[in-house]
């Protein structure tokens with residue numbers, strides 16, 4: 453059983469999961485805290501964790517590992533307790549985790565999950581980004597060229613290929629297997645279709661969905677008690693397989709090298725829950741480049757910068773969707789929405 457600061461970190465993660473409607477994942481955190489001890493390699497590694505467990509997302513590495521084992525079908529005893537089964541008793545779940553950890557092969561299979569930070573790509577964020585694109589298309593009357601910074605696996609680069617209901621406005625591809633229906637408040641977005649001429653993304657660590665191990669990791673980090681998110685991720689991965697992964701590189705270097713205005717289309721630089729991870733120098737270089745490129749924009753060659761980001765470090769605050777548009781009239785900035793961090797609700801302004 454974990455004790456002290458590491459036990460507190462597992463308890464804090466459990467509270468966080470409950471707050472975000474993942475009571476089963478909360479239970480896995482609590483059961484893992486009971487099950488880990490010096491008898492397994494996983495237990496020893498968690499107990500001796502050298503960093504700051506919460507900041508390192510240690511608990512999500514652990515829950516991702518167990519979820520991947522369950523999805524692989526290797527541990528029926530654990531699978532029987534996972535959703536859609538009813539919430540188990542925490543001691544029953546802890547016993548099942550102990551049985552997994554007591555099996556040397558399963559213990560060894562779990563260990564690599566501690567090696568790197570969880571990297572996700574949340575498809576529901578398109579619920580927030582897509583109406584922003586519709587505003588840009590309405591304001592400029594031009595097709596779009598998309599440049600996503602911090603694109604992860606590039607799932608949201610295909611946002612126009614998903615089916616939406618945005619406050620009663622249908623958008624995207626109605627036949628798509630990816631259905632995006634956020635809880636919407638406020639006025640509806642402009643009702644028009646968005647034409648995408650080009651789409652490119654960059655990430656410091658791009659994920660290639662052609663690699664089965666990458667897909668396993670991507671889906672395992674989605675909380676198991678959120679089947680809708682898992683289904684959307686799988687459907688969006690199927691769409692993304694038809695395209696190369698995002699490029700590898702720094703967001704600002706990519707923007708400087710690739711983003712310029714062109715007559716007949718709007719260049720759109722966008723990012724979601726990524727800016728906070730960019731180093732200060734990247735943030736400064738990116739802002740400087742956008743200002744410089746914006747100064748060259750015209751009504752026929754506009755530049756847009758769409759940001760779905762946490763505005764400050766306070767976790768109580770909702771992320772905002774902000775747009776800055778350059779089209780030869782100076783810098784036009786507006787707040788478009790506040791939204792859930794995963795896009796499940798949108799408060800349109």
Ligand SMILES: C[S@@+](CC[C@H](N)C(=O)[O-])C[C@H]1O[C@@H](n2cnc3c(N)ncnc32)[C@H](O)[C@@H]1O
Nearest residue numbers: 573574602604655656657702703724725726729
């Ligand atoms: C929390 S994830 C968000 C991913 C995606 N935008 C989404 O909404 O699902 C943040 C992403 O930013 C990427 N990232 C961090 N620093 C970066 C940098 N300097 N340049 C480009 N990408 C970066 C990470 O690798 C990660 O994929």
